[in-house]
Structure formats: structure tokens, C-alpha cells
Amino acid sequence: MFKQLSRYWMCQLGGWGLNAAITVFFYLTLSIRKVEHFYLIILISVVLGLLSTHLMRIVIKHYKFLEKPIRNQIISFILITIVFSIIYACADVGAEKLFGLRGYVDPSISLLNELIRSIINSFFILFIWNLIYYTYHYVERNRKQQVDTLKLQSLVKELELKTIKSHINPHFIFNALNSIRALVDENPQRARNAITELSNILRSSMHAEKLETVPLVRELNIVKDYLALEKMRFEERLTIELDIDENTLEQPVPPMMLQTLVENAIKHGISKKINGGKIKVISDFVNDHHELVVQNSGQLSTLISEDGFGVKSTQNRLNLLYQGKATFDIKNLDADTVESRIIMPKNIL
Incomplete structure (x- = not known):
């Protein structure tokens, strides 16, 4: 089964799986309060992460961002990270609200503030994802030219x-x-x-x-x-x-x-x-x-x-x-x- 997976999907599953494992580790070792439905929340986050980053990859390939001049690549890198951070955060917060999984959130924090915080968190995650993706293809293109x-x-x-x-x-x-x-x-x-x-x-x-x-x-x-x-x-x-x-x-x-x-x-x-x-x-x-x-x-x-x-x-x-x-x-x-x-x-x- 694993032999049939492409390198891309192996990296996707491995990367998001590692992200989930790190989150669980810190929850089990450092968290001072229990979060109901914690593992379901993590599962939803991973699934949405896989979907959003895969969709982001489709957009990158469709518009050929990696073939543009380096300045345009940097601009597209930042813009697409921001756009999909918003999409990912809205989907994540929306799914938790839809399934009634937001009991762990402090009631004093408004939905808008929680959404903004989720956008910031997702931006850092997607920024790292994009950085790895762009760097890999940049190195691969140079290697191919050589x-x-x-x-x-x-x-x-x-x-x-x-x-x-x-x-x-x-x-x-x-x-x-x-x-x-x-x-x-x-x-x-x-x-x-x-x-x-x-x-x-x-x-x-x-x-x-x-x-x-x-x-x-x-x-x-x-x-x-x-x-x-x-x-x-x-x-x-x-x-x-x-x-x-x-x-x-x-x-x-x-x-x-x-x-x-x-x-x-x-x-x-x-x-x-x-x-x-x-x-x-x-x-x-x-x-x-x-x-x-x-x-x-x-x-x-x-x-x-x-x-x-x-x-x-x-x-x-x-x-x-x-x-x-x-x-x-x-x-x-x-x-x-x-x-x-x-x-x-x-x-x-």
C-alpha cells in the first residue's frame, strides 16, 4: 500500500501526522486541563490541513507560480499563504462550532477573536508548509538544470x-x-x-x-x-x-x-x-x-x-x-x- 503512495502524499501524511503527534505530546505532558473531544478536534484539524494544503498545491501548479520570476514567486508565496490561512481557520473554527466541539474555548473570547487567533496559528503552519514546498521545487529545478x-x-x-x-x-x-x-x-x-x-x-x-x-x-x-x-x-x-x-x-x-x-x-x-x-x-x-x-x-x-x-x-x-x-x-x-x-x-x- 505504502509503495503505491507518491512521494508527495507520503510527505503530506507524514508532515500532518507529525504535527498531530507534537500537539498530542504537549497536551499530554503540559496541559493543565482536560479538553473534551480533544482527539476528534485534532483529527478534524489534520483532515482540513490535508485538504487545504492539497488545494493550495493545485492552485500553485495551475497558475504556474513556481515558473515565474523569483520576485513574483515571493509575492505569490505570501499571498497564497494568507488566503489559505483564512480558509483553513474559517473551516476549522466552523467545523468545531458545527459539531459542538468549542466547549474548551474561554467564553470571554469572542468568535471573531478566536477566528483571528486561529488564522495566525494556521498562517505559521501553512507558511512552513509552503516554505518546504517552494524550497524543494527550487532545489529540484536547479538539480534538473545541472x-x-x-x-x-x-x-x-x-x-x-x-x-x-x-x-x-x-x-x-x-x-x-x-x-x-x-x-x-x-x-x-x-x-x-x-x-x-x-x-x-x-x-x-x-x-x-x-x-x-x-x-x-x-x-x-x-x-x-x-x-x-x-x-x-x-x-x-x-x-x-x-x-x-x-x-x-x-x-x-x-x-x-x-x-x-x-x-x-x-x-x-x-x-x-x-x-x-x-x-x-x-x-x-x-x-x-x-x-x-x-x-x-x-x-x-x-x-x-x-x-x-x-x-x-x-x-x-x-x-x-x-x-x-x-x-x-x-x-x-x-x-x-x-x-x-x-x-x-x-x-x-
Whole structure:
């Protein structure tokens, strides 16, 4: 039975049970007069306490007080404690009067004064309850942010290692070097440029900065180098088109995310087609969001690798970085085109 109770209800029952136990202890050890129906009064107080604090929790969650700025949280903390102290005190005094349990109250004390005293007492109890509740969620939220940060760092590291592995893959280097060797006599200048492009890619992979985001222009430079090398290999079979809004060049993007999508598009899309195909990279502002789009010839069933690393890592990184405010979608745009689309919040520069 207890295993089925949530942590919240276990704390609720334990807290109010402890409150009742302390009250009974002081009554049995320090009280100089007997109170009729004392245990019934305590039971009513505990039940009303459970109901009022649970209702208070519902209100806190419904109006998302815990997601507001800290100043608003403090204001809501005080106001909701006052409001529910009044509700709790009125219900407690009303229940005792309804069931005729107020014989222990000094007749010289008016009902209004007793109500005020009950409000003050309940305020301290609910203040402690709220303090524990708010503090718990504040600590829990910070802990979750730290866990998310660690997950992001781990994911970035994993992505870097995967990218490094793909870039220093013998087949990749073999193909690039073969293409460069063929150009040494035929086009020495292009061969020198190709060596520089290969060096840029390897350097970027090996020495990627440990940053959550980089300017889009930096990411595009690596993508251009990668596509230039692939163009040597595929020649006329690969058509490249870049449609980049210059206003988006300084927008922050997760490092190597665009390159991962382009690399997957080449590896699992273009290379699977005998006649090759086209790859198009688009960056633009749409509806006050930054959109990154990669379109390539092929079909979705042949685009995703067996472990789906590129797709999975992209979605995970977006979720961790933007807390659900960014989306990633990959789909067949038509019978011969796959589109990968990332939508991120626009950064006001």
C-alpha cells in the first residue's frame, strides 16, 4: 500500500501526522486541563490541513507560480499563504462550532477573536508548509538544470567523438587524398585548396571549442569545406546550392549540428543514387524564428543510418539547449527529396 503512495502524499501524511503527534505530546505532558473531544478536534484539524494544503498545491501548479520570476514567486508565496490561512481557520473554527466541539474555548473570547487567533496559528503552519514546498521545487529545478547541463556536455562530447571518428575514417581520408592526388598535376591550385579544406575539417573536429553554440557563419565555413571535398569526389553527380540570409550569419547554432545533417544527407542520400543529386542548405528567419533547412535528393528510408545517431543527437541537443522551444523534423518533401528542418528561437543580437 505504502509503495503505491507518491512521494508527495507520503510527505503530506507524514508532515500532518507529525504535527498531530507534537500537539498530542504537549497536551499530554503540559496541559493543565482536560479538553473534551480533544482527539476528534485534532483529527478534524489534520483532515482540513490535508485538504487545504492539497488545494493550495493545485492552485500553485495551475497558475504556474513556481515558473515565474523569483520576485513574483515571493509575492505569490505570501499571498497564497494568507488566503489559505483564512480558509483553513474559517473551516476549522466552523467545523468545531458545527459539531459542538468549542466547549474548551474561554467564553470571554469572542468568535471573531478566536477566528483571528486561529488564522495566525494556521498562517505559521501553512507558511512552513509552503516554505518546504517552494524550497524543494527550487532545489529540484536547479538539480534538473545541472543534470541537463551534464547531459548536454556529455552529448556534445559524444557528438564530437562521433564526428571525429567519421572524419578520420580511413575511407573518408582515402577518398579525399585520392581526389587531391588526381588534381596535383591537373590542377595544382585546386589540390592546394583541397588540402586546406581537409585540414580545416580535421582541425575543427579535433579542436572543437567546448561551447554550447557557435555563430552560424563558423559552422557554414566547415560545411562549405566538407561539401567542396565531396564535390571533388562526386563531380557532376553533386549539385550544391546555398540559400543563406546574411542576417542569420551571426545567429548562434549548436556546433557541428548543421554539418551532421549535411554529412548524413551526402552519405545516406546522394551517395545511394547512381546519378547523384542535389543538396541545398537554407538559413532564414521565419515567424520570428531561425530556420535551418537541409534538402537533398533521396528518400527518408535510405537517409537514416542504422543507429539513427544524426537524427537522435540533433533532437536531444535541441531539447536540452532550448528546453522544448526548438523543433527538428525530417520528412520526404516529395518523391525524390528529403528535408531536414530545425526551428530555433531567434536570438536578438
